[in-house]
Structures are given as C-alpha cells and as structure tokens.
Amino acid sequence: MVRFEKRPQPSRLFAYATPLLAVLATFFFGGLLFAALGKDPVVSIVTIFWEPLFGEFSFFYRPQLLIKGAPLVLIAIGLSLGFKAGIWNIGAEGQYIMGALVGAGVGLAFYPTESVLIFPLMVLAGALGGMLWAMIPALLKVRFGTNEILVSLMLVYVAEQFLASMSLGLLKNPEGFGFPGSRNLQQYPSAHNAEIIAGSGMHCGVVAALIAVIFAYVLFARHKLGFAIRVTGEAPRAARFSGVNPSRLVVFCLGASGMLAGLAGLFEVSGPAGQVTIDFNVGYGFTAIIVAFLGRLNPIGIVLAGLLMALTYIGGDIAQSQLQLPAAAIQVFQGMLLFFLLAFDLFTNYRLRFGRSEVA
C-alpha cells in the first residue's frame, strides 16, 4: 500500500522543484489533451510557449507580456500578503473594478483640463477606491466576524453592477453617439497611462508592480510586519501570544491587497483598455489568485508566475487563431497548471511510503 508520511521538516528541494514539476506535468498532460483534440501536441505547446517569445510576431507579443503580466503581478502581490496570514481576499476583481472606476472618474471630472497633476491624482484615487472596497469585508470581519471569503467575493458582483451602471450612465461619453462606455482616456493626454518607452509595453503599472514586488520582498525578509503575517498564517495562537493584533492584521492585509488591485485597475483603464466599458475587466482579479499560489506566495515567484500566466494567455490566443484550439481547451490547460502545482506541493510536507498502512 502507498501512503503519505509527514516529513519532520518541510523539504526545501520540493519547495523549489514543485513549480517546475507542475509545469512539466502540465506540458505532458496538456499535450495529451491537445492530441485527443486531434492537434499535434508538440506544435500546440510550442505555439503557446515559444511563439509569443521568439516567433515571427514576437515584436508584437513581447510587450503584451508586460501589459498582461503587470496587473496580474500587482494584484497577486497584494493577495499574497493576506494569503500568507490566512486572510482570504477573493474579491480582488471587485477592488480592481472600483479602483478603475474611482480613478477614471477623477480623471474624467477634469476633462478637458490638461495638467501634470491629474494622473497622480487618478493614481491616488484608484488606490483609495480599491482599498475602501476591500475595507468592507475587513471591517465586517473585525467587527462582526463575517467570513471575508464570502463578503469579498459577493462584492465582486456588486462592483460589476456598479461598473455597468457607470458605463451606461454617469461616466458615459457625452460625445459617444449613445454607445455605452466612457471617453477614451488614451485620447486625453493628462489622464493617459502611456508607455514610458513607446512599443515596449512598459507603462506605469509595470513600474508599480516592480516596486510592489520589492516592497513585499523586504517586508517578508526583514520587517516585523511581514514576520507577523507569516506567523499568523503558520500558527495563529502563537502569533497572538507574540503580540500580533489579529484585527489590525486583517485590516492591513485586506486594505493593502485592495489598494494594489485598485491600482492595477486604474493603470489598466487609463492605459491598455483606455475606456470604462461594461466588460473592461477581464478577470485579472481571479487569475491573480492562481498567480499568487503558482508563485508560492513568494514575491519573486509571483513575478515568474505572472509572466508565465501572461504567456499562456497570449500563447493561448495564438493557438486559438492559428490551430483552431477551442478556448475551453486553453482554460483546461491553465487549470491543469494550478492543479499540478497544488498536487506536487503535497510533497513539500509529505513523502511517499510504500508498505502496510498503520495508525500510529
């Protein structure tokens, strides 16, 4: 009989090898899936992973990698703060929308004034919007002990309704011939989150993501707040004994993750998306949950995971158009990645034993 045995110490080797093994297993089983759909598995995998980076049109796809990766990384870094402490913000998508709405709203309020102060003001407003939206589950949890998973998730749907109302009503472009959606911020220089170097995909959101990564890294490695977060996740009673105030930690973690999600939304709406529309959000807030776990809640890991996830998005699009792979197959492929990651993760704390089982 095969059984799992708890390791006396978590295995360092497996902690690092898990993502790699998960990617390899995804290649293999994803290949089988594509083969079953009648596509050449090798060509499919190459199309998804090679084409965007080194293919004929890579000059177009490479900047896309930053554009799609930055919001994922920015949101996932925020989520990782709470996830490490066992505080589950599942509603980053809602905070992303609210950040975008508040930030874009501030920008549009100034239209057509031109000033260098407008964009910074929008950034602040975006951060605040996301943060305040996340404060709802935070304060409800601290005050009434509600479950932050449910509250934050349900607030996503509230935010989506809010977004629809805004793009059809208050923020609708008065010169838009009745079409839903706001003015295009790309055409309003003071509010446009333009690329810092043209054609590179490098916009302010990418910079913000990098700064967030560095902050998170220092926080976890050197600062007592990061330590408090880790202890709370590992052993809540020990954390309380050491002097951590659980309520303050809930407020901080949800607030910070909401703020970063709001920033991501603002940078997206004022840059690549350009416009507040009914469906400008494409699910970054949910995908970032996968990115956070794929990156092992580690800041550097999250950067790699964010880029990998962006790559499967872009490569998946290419595979859809070039190989006529169904979109659902690509989603299954992405799902496999998370599945295998969690499966192999078991080996960090457990090892396989062959032999008779025994209740000891």
Place this chain on the structure above:
Amino acid sequence: MTELLSLKGLTKAYPGVVANDDVTLSIGKGEVHALLGENGAGKSTLVKMIYGLVKPDSGEMTFDGEVFLPPEPRAARAAGVGMVFQHFSLFDALSVAENIALGMEDAPKMNTLSERISEVSDTYGLPLSPDRIVGDLSAGERQRVEIIRCLLQAPRLLIMDEPTSVLTPQEVDILFETLRKLRGEGTSILYISHKLEEIRALCDAATILRLGKVVGTCIPRDTTARDMAEMMVGKVLTTPKRSGVSLGEVVLELDGLSLPSPSAFGMPLRDVSFALQKGEILGIGGVAGNGQDELLAALSGEMRAPAGMLRFKGQSIGGDGPVRRRQMGVLAAPEERLGHAAAPDMSLTENAMLTGAVREGLEQNGFLNWPAARGFAQTIIEAFDVRTPGPANAARSLSGGNLQKFVIGREVLQRPEVLVVNQPTWGVDASAAAAIRQALLDLAEAGAAVVVISQDLDELMEISDRFAALNEGRLSAPRPTEGLTVEQIGLMMGGAHGMEVAHV
C-alpha cells in the same frame, strides 16, 4: 492466578528509534498490573500494540491462551480489550449517551442505551446521567464517560492510560474504588502511570520500562517509591534545590481579576486575587480546564483586563498587550508548545524572534535582525542543552522535552521580572524536567517572581513557596507550601467536585 494476556519478545521499531525492544509481560485474570516508565519509555507503543493500533515487528501475544494479533482496535474490542485514553475523545456539544453511541459499532436505540448506561454506572459506582451535555462535565466526569463506554463492552482487560492526571486526590480515591470493584469481578487492568504512590496503593504487580526495554518487575506494595523511581530513570535522581529564600517587594498584584473565557467551553476567571513578591514562586494547581489557560492568557496579555485588576509594580497593566508587557519584564510560556508557545513549521531562529524581538534587541524601527536572532537561538540551545542539529531546524522536528527546554529557556534568558509558566514539564522526561525546575528556581533566586501553573502536584510541592488552586475559575487563597497535606490540597482543588463515592 491464571494468565489472561501474555506478551513475549514484543519488538517495534520506528525510523531512528526502537520503541519496544523484546518486551515480555504477563497479566493474570483479575490482576491490576502497572506499566511504569518515563515519557518516551515505550509505554504508549506497547499498549497501542495490544489495542490493535500498531502492529509489532516481531514477538507474539496470547490472550486467554489464544494467539492474539488484533489488526485494528475493533478486533481488540471484540476480543475483550477496552482502553481509556489519557486524552478524551468526546464531543463537548453532545450528550453523554450520544457520545457513547458514537464510539459503538452497533449502537442500540437511544432509550435502550441510556438504560444500559444508567445500569452500568450504578453497578460500578459511577453516577452519571446519560442526558447531560459533555461540555458541562468536570474532567473526572468526562473520564467516567470514557470508562462507561469501555464497560458497556464488558471488557476482560481494561487499559487505563494515565487516568489520574486530570483528577483531584479525592476523585482519584473514587476511581480506585471502581477499579477495585472491577478487579473483584475478575476484570484485569493494565494501569499506566508514572505516579508511584498511586501504583503502590492500587496495583498487584508492576513492569518497568526504560528506553523500550523491560528493566525490572516488582510488587509495588513491597517496593519503595524511590526504588521504583530509580529503576524507571536508571540513575540516582537529584532533586532541585534552592538555597536561601529572601522575598522582596510585591511586583505582581491581581485584584479581583474577572474575565469571560474567549471560547464557548472555556472557563471564565472569577475574582482571582494574589500578590507576588520578588524572588517568590507561586504554585497554582488544579484540574485541567479550571481556568489555567485563561489565567495564563490574562497574564501574558493575550486577554486584556479592565484597569486596576492587574498591576505590575503598582502600575495597571491590564490594558497592555503582550509586547508592552514584555518590555516591562512580564513574560510568559504557555502550555501548548506546538502552535501556541512556538510555531511548529518555523525554525528555532524564527521562534526565538517570536518573543525575543523586544527584550533582546532583535528589532530596530520594525526591521528584524536575523543574524542576532540566530545568535539568541544558539544561546538558548547551548544554555538549556536543547538537542537539535541547529537553530535552522523547524520547531516540530524537536522532541517534546527539547522543545519545552527551548521555550522555557527563551523566556528565562530574557531576564524576566515576572515569569508565568503553564505546565512547564508536561510530557518532558525526568532529567529535562529537573533541569527546567532548576532553571525556574535559579530565576527566582536571582530576584524574579515566578508563577508556575501545573497539574503535577509533586512538582508544585517541590519548587513553590506558596500554593493556591484554581477551581472553576476561582483561585483559593495562597498558603505556604510547607506543611500542606494532600488532604488540604485536594480540598483547595475543589474536593471531589460533588462526585459521589462508589457504592461498592
């Protein structure tokens, strides 16, 4: 006396340790047999093999003349072996009858079961209403639930693992009456304990285990407790000593401390008062679950208290959290090592940081100095002889005794002015326990005030200057330890908690 259970050459090895090495033992019908040994001597592994929880590597067992190798507890129960575990497996929110039904393979209807429970409890002098909710029962009554659960199966061998660790002296007397009655009916009892006087009072024979091997057998009535202890430990024991006692001014004062418990089945603190002087050790006894955890939490700062109820050097500290209290010099070490005093999956370095950050200067402006924390962890490891490859190892990789030395060492080395410890030597082997007690005595001698909360009365008698007992959240008035009798201590602990004596 005919033989009921016999073990021959029983051996069980785990990776890195031989838990039982060639153990041979025989229990007669109607015999109360003591299994004696320190923590880690292999007592638990041995009874787990008899109860079908663990399969021996080699050796044989016979039960009533037949080869006996239960593959699982169900088979052992069917053969007539019942076991009362040290840690109860009861659901607080369910009634006695419901709890018992859950543990049975073919539970009868509730009415029938309730009748049988009443019947058994009357017969054996274990009064207990089947309809009561377990959460409301005292530890002694909970143990009755476990015993009745076993007796319903009419066992021929009853295994009892450290049954008296949760009982007051009076409750112990009641339990012994029941066990004697069972013996009179021909039931054999395997009695596991390290409390020697109890074994001398109750048991007909004793087998002593050390490091997995049988090191001796004796007739407890004819052997002194000291001889048994030395067989158990394998060396001459040195009892901790303290030289002169000189008490200073009052440092810690509790004045009518009353707090609700944070958990539903916890015990609220009710009007707890005492004053503690410099250099004094106050021992607080009592049966588990009478407010020990809550008292520690109130003193460590995990639970806040209204102003004035808690004073350190005359200053109210009830509203301060653990960090502020550590800064002032009020330190604590909780009972639960894994998960409360230490984070299991974190390294010893990180666990040293957990409480040492402020007083050891391991943190500056919120930034943590990890090399210094490693140094502090290393200092603890050396000063308290913690057996581990190094500070990078996870807390859960340490044995219970070693982790306990680390946890106590971590607080003692921070030069506390007041140290509160809960169960400092629970599950710790005798030599580590002696080292910990000595460290607490040395600390008091150096001028600190120490509160030791413990369920080990011998330990409290040995090291404390004054003794008080917690009972249902109330603390009895502290009395000088010298001259206290077991009878008086038992009454301070709440006597028999209104439990009736067995009608034998």
